[in-house]
Amino acid sequence: MQTSLIPYALIALLAAAPAEAATAYVTNEKGNSVTLVDLEKLVAVKTVEVGQRPRGIVLSKDERLIYVCLGDDDTIAILDAKTLQRVGELPSGVDPEQIRLSPDGKLAFVANENDAMLTAIDLETRRAISEIPVGVEPEGVAVSKDGETVVNTSETTSMAHFIDWRAKKVVANVLVGARPRYAEFAPDGKELWVSSEVGGGVSVIDAEKHEVVAKIGFEVPGLAKEQIQPVGIRFSPDGKFAFVALGPANRVAVIDVASRKPIKYLLVGQRVWQLALTPDGKYLVSTNGVTNDISVIDIAAEKVMKSIPVGSFPWGVAISSQ
Numbered sequence: 001m002q003t004s005l006i007p008y009a010l011i012a013l014l015a016a017a018p019a020e021a022a023t024a025y026v027t028n029e030k031g032n033s034v035t036l037v038d039l040e041k042l043v044a045v046k047t048v049e050v051g052q053r054p055r056g057i058v059l060s061k062d063e064r065l066i067y068v069c070l071g072d073d074d075t076i077a078i079l080d081a082k083t084l085q086r087v088g089e090l091p092s093g094v095d096p097e098q099i100r101l102s103p104d105g106k107l108a109f110v111a112n113e114n115d116a117m118l119t120a121i122d123l124e125t126r127r128a129i130s131e132i133p134v135g136v137e138p139e140g141v142a143v144s145k146d147g148e149t150v151v152n153t154s155e156t157t158s159m160a161h162f163i164d165w166r167a168k169k170v171v172a173n174v175l176v177g178a179r180p181r182y183a184e185f186a187p188d189g190k191e192l193w194v195s196s197e198v199g200g201g202v203s204v205i206d207a208e209k210h211e212v213v214a215k216i217g218f219e220v221p222g223l224a225k226e227q228i229q230p231v232g233i234r235f236s237p238d239g240k241f242a243f244v245a246l247g248p249a250n251r252v253a254v255i256d257v258a259s260r261k262p263i264k265y266l267l268v269g270q271r272v273w274q275l276a277l278t279p280d281g282k283y284l285v286s287t288n289g290v291t292n293d294i295s296v297i298d299i300a301a302e303k304v305m306k307s308i309p310v311g312s313f314p315w316g317v318a319i320s321s322q
Contacts, residue, residue: 092121108123109165179198
């Protein structure tokens, strides 16, 4: 039985509260572009070409710059967040796929899929300061709350690698489901959740003991198991709910974190890939690769407000507060 995400007494209050002005930046993997979306007006404002096969995307801590992984260009483009003009680049290593920043915003950590490396980059000097060997086909990247540990998921080895980046070494290898695509620390930092595309589930890892403590599976009525392929993960700001993109299942699963059980499946566009929350926690945005659009979900109302066309095969999304 599906339940409401938020107590009904709060729904009216949240619905009445004005949403913060926010902007979404979407990478279009086959369009070789980035689309800027006004989330207040719910319209795409402009799309600009950035380079070959853009995927991972993140904003600088001050939200003035955007870092975009260009997989086929073996570099990371730096864009001005207001104009989307290219203002520089970062040395990424071969085939950068996902990127995360340290909590202080001074470092970028990049998964280099084709050379099985995690690259750490100093954002002030724009220089790589270390390269750490990991498993085959690394993709997901997560950074601990204290910034001391970086986790990289390797698709072929089906592992989450816990890395002491200062010592430049892997301190733990945790076996998860087949083809892990994404990793996300819970807001309190105690757990790491890893999605497994082929495995069809999410592994919950104790971040201190480096042990899998739970596995979450999904069942969508009318869909075969093979269609459920988890990718992106996001937590609500209070840590009570997790949202998981289910790929060709065309749904976003809503999970009650305490019970670790899915409580709702929200229908979005085709092949939902990555997710991002607005700063106020009111809206969730999904990238839908096959339908070439994003879906904007009102979390309190538990429904898609609007699907907005962007570029060809949208992959990643980052959201600013401006």
